[in-house]
Amino acid sequence: MANNYHARIYVTLRSSVLDPAGTAVESGIKQMGYSGVEGVRIGKYIEMKLTAEDETDAKTQLDRICDRLLANPVIENYCFEIDRLVSG
Amino acid sequence: MANNYHARIYVTLRSSVLDPAGTAVESGIKQMGYSGVEGVRIGKYIEMKLTAEDETDAKTQLDRICDRLLANPVIENYCFEIDRLVSG
Numbered sequence: 001m002a003n004n005y006h007a008r009i010y011v012t013l014r015s016s017v018l019d020p021a022g023t024a025v026e027s028g029i030k031q032m033g034y035s036g037v038e039g040v041r042i043g044k045y046i047e048m049k050l051t052a053e054d055e056t057d058a059k060t061q062l063d064r065i066c067d068r069l070l071a072n073p074v075i076e077n078y079c080f081e082i083d084r085l086v087s088g
Numbered sequence: 089m090a091n092n093y094h095a096r097i098y099v100t101l102r103s104s105v106l107d108p109a110g111t112a113v114e115s116g117i118k119q120m121g122y123s124g125v126e127g128v129r130i131g132k133y134i135e136m137k138l139t140a141e142d143e144t145d146a147k148t149q150l151d152r153i154c155d156r157l158l159a160n161p162v163i164e165n166y167c168f169e170i171d172r173l174v175s176g
Contacts, residue, residue, distance in 0.1 A: 002124070010133050026136070028157050034149055036090070036139030045098050045133035048114070051124030061122055069116055 002051045004085040005058045011071045011078045012043035046070060049085070058082050090139045092173040093146045099159045099166045100131035134158060137173070146170050 013019050019041050026040040052058035062080050071078040101107050107129050114128040140146035150168050159166040 012133065012135070022134075025134070025157065029136075029153055032153065032156065034138065034153065037149075037153070038137050040134065040136040043133040043135070045100065045131040046110075046113070046128065047100070047131070048117075048128040049126050050122065061125075065117055065120065065122065065125070068120065069113065 002053065003058075004087070005050050005052055005055075005082045006085055007046075007048050007050060007058070007062055007080050007082045009046040009048070009062065009066060009070060009078060009080040010043060011046070011066070011076050013041060014075055014077055017075045043076075044070070055082065055084070090141065091146075092175070093138050093140055093143075093170045094173055095134075095136050095138060095146070095150055095168050095170045097134040097136070097150065097154060097158060097166060097168040098131060099134070099154070099164050101129060102163055102165055105163045131164075132158070143170065143172070 022040040022042045025042065026037060029037045029040065050058060050061060052061055059082070062082070066078040066080065067073060110128040110130045113130065114125060117125045117128065138146060138149060140149055147170070150170070154166040154168065155161060
C-alpha cells in the first residue's frame, strides 16, 4: 500500500567550491551595517510530495532524484528530511 | 559580550505564487519515471555566521537581512533557525 510523504531537500555547494553569489550577498549585508556576518553560502531548498511503499522506498527515490536532477554531485552535496503524511 | 551564531535561512515562494522552475523540475522527475511526485516548490537555503549580543539581537539582525536583502516580501516567505556557537 502506498503512503504519502513530504520531503524537504537541501542542496548546498561543497565547502571546497567557491560561492560568488554568497560573497556578493555577504558584501551587501556588510553594506547594510552588519559587519559581524561572514561565511554566507547560498543553496537550494526544495519541497515536494511523493508516494512510496515505505520510508526506505521514499529515500531511494529521493536519492536518485537528487543525484540525477537536483544536485550536481561534482560540486554539490544534498540531504533531505521526510515526513509521512497521515490522511484522515 | 558578543556571541557567535550559526543561522540557517529558508526563503520560499508564497503558496499563492506560481513556481515555473518547480513545475519544470516536477516534469523532469516524472520523465524519470517517478509519477508519484507532485507539488515541487523551489526555494533558497542560506547559511551564515554572525555575531550578536544575544539571541534576540541575532533574530533582529536576521529579520532585517531577510526583509531587505534575501527575500522579496511581496512574493516570498522566510524563516530561520539559529544556533549559538560555543568556542573552546
